[in-house]
Amino acid sequence: MVLANAVKRDEKVRPLLQVENLTKVFGGGRNEVVAVDDISFAIAPGEIVSLLGESGSGKTTTARMILRLSRPTKGRILYEGKDINEMKGIDYWRRAQTIFQDPFSSFNSFYSVHSFLGKAFRLADNDFSEDERRALMEKAMEDVGLNASELLFKRPHELSGGQRQRLMIARALLIGPELLVADEPTSMIDASSRVGILNMLMDLSRKHGMTIMFITHDIGLAYYTSDRLLIMNEGRIVEEGSAEEVVERPTNAYTKRLLADIPTLRRKWDT
Numbered sequence: 001m002v003l004a005n006a007v008k009r010d011e012k013v014r015p016l017l018q019v020e021n022l023t024k025v026f027g028g029g030r031n032e033v034v035a036v037d038d039i040s041f042a043i044a045p046g047e048i049v050s051l052l053g054e055s056g057s058g059k060t061t062t063a064r065m066i067l068r069l070s071r072p073t074k075g076r077i078l079y080e081g082k083d084i085n086e087m088k089g090i091d092y093w094r095r096a097q098t099i100f101q102d103p104f105s106s107f108n109s110f111y112s113v114h115s116f117l118g119k120a121f122r123l124a125d126n127d128f129s130e131d132e133r134r135a136l137m138e139k140a141m142e143d144v145g146l147n148a149s150e151l152l153f154k155r156p157h158e159l160s161g162g163q164r165q166r167l168m169i170a171r172a173l174l175i176g177p178e179l180l181v182a183d184e185p186t187s188m189i190d191a192s193s194r195v196g197i198l199n200m201l202m203d204l205s206r207k208h209g210m211t212i213m214f215i216t217h218d219i220g221l222a223y224y225t226s227d228r229l230l231i232m233n234e235g236r237i238v239e240e241g242s243a244e245e246v247v248e249r250p251t252n253a254y255t256k257r258l259l260a261d262i263p264t265l266r267r268k269w270d271t
């Protein structure tokens with residue numbers, strides 16, 4: 001017990017993820033776009049954090065840098081104190097996984113669900129037999145509410161957007177990351193099953209200590225799921241605090257505007 005507490009305190013000293021003065025500039029001259037403008041924040045192990053902002057505020061660009069899919073123009077990202085751009089890709093991607101907002105672009109029409117999910121095993125430490133793989137894939141599919149026996153050998157164009165998005169989640173869960181970066185994870189999922197998917201992700205965080213960073217423009221999603229909110233506007237973090245603090249006592253003018261439709265929040269999630 002004492003030991004567990006000591007570890008906890010130590011984890012507070014060292015966040016899982018630290019973003020330091022992160023900047024991303026696209027293009028140059030008259031076409032220059034400062035998509036991310038000198039942002040810094042930290043995420044503790046097991047925390048659920050939302051990066052919340054309107055379309056074009058720089059959220060996906062931030063997510064791509066955190067996932068090592070794009071290099072910062074300036075600044076750095078530390079994972080357990082190590083610069084992610086100095087780690088081996090496979091070592092990092094074993095621990096940090098994503099669910100992207102556009103599932104269409106992540107699937108090659110040639111692949112079946114089985115081969116898509118099977119790729120996750122490339123990142124696995126263990127050697128699984130074909131039967132074990134199959135069982136794990138089916139379990140992951142059932143966990144996200146997909147009928148494995150019906151869908152396992154379907155191709156992307158035979159699935160709905162929502163099914164593809166669930167499949168992205170299943171794939172991420174199969175890898176079992178410590179950090180999950182979920183960029184608009186439910187944008188393609190119908191409202192009626194959205195809460196179920198979010199609950200499932202939150203449950204995984206609670207049970208396995210999975211750290212989640214939600215990237216979203218949906219205040220309801222952010223408030224409902226998150227311990228902490230980071231509000232992003234025009235490439236900058238303009239406000240940061242616990243979900244309650246930010247929603248109930250916003251200090252920044254932009255946050256206040258963003259929260260103008262807060263009265264709809266509770267109603268939205270009650271149904």
Ligand SMILES: Nc1ncnc2c1ncn2[C@@H]1O[C@H](COP(=O)(O)OP(=O)(O)O)[C@@H](O)[C@H]1O
Binds near residue numbers: 033034053056059
């Ligand atoms: N590859 C790119 N090349 C040029 N500009 C980009 C690129 N990706 C994003 N941007 C620009 O950066 C800004 C932030 O985009 P993005 O990170 O996608 O925002 P969000 O995810 O919050 O909607 C936008 O102005 C967008 O047009």
Ligand SMILES: [Mg+2]
Binds near residue numbers: 059060061
């Ligand atoms: Mg985006």
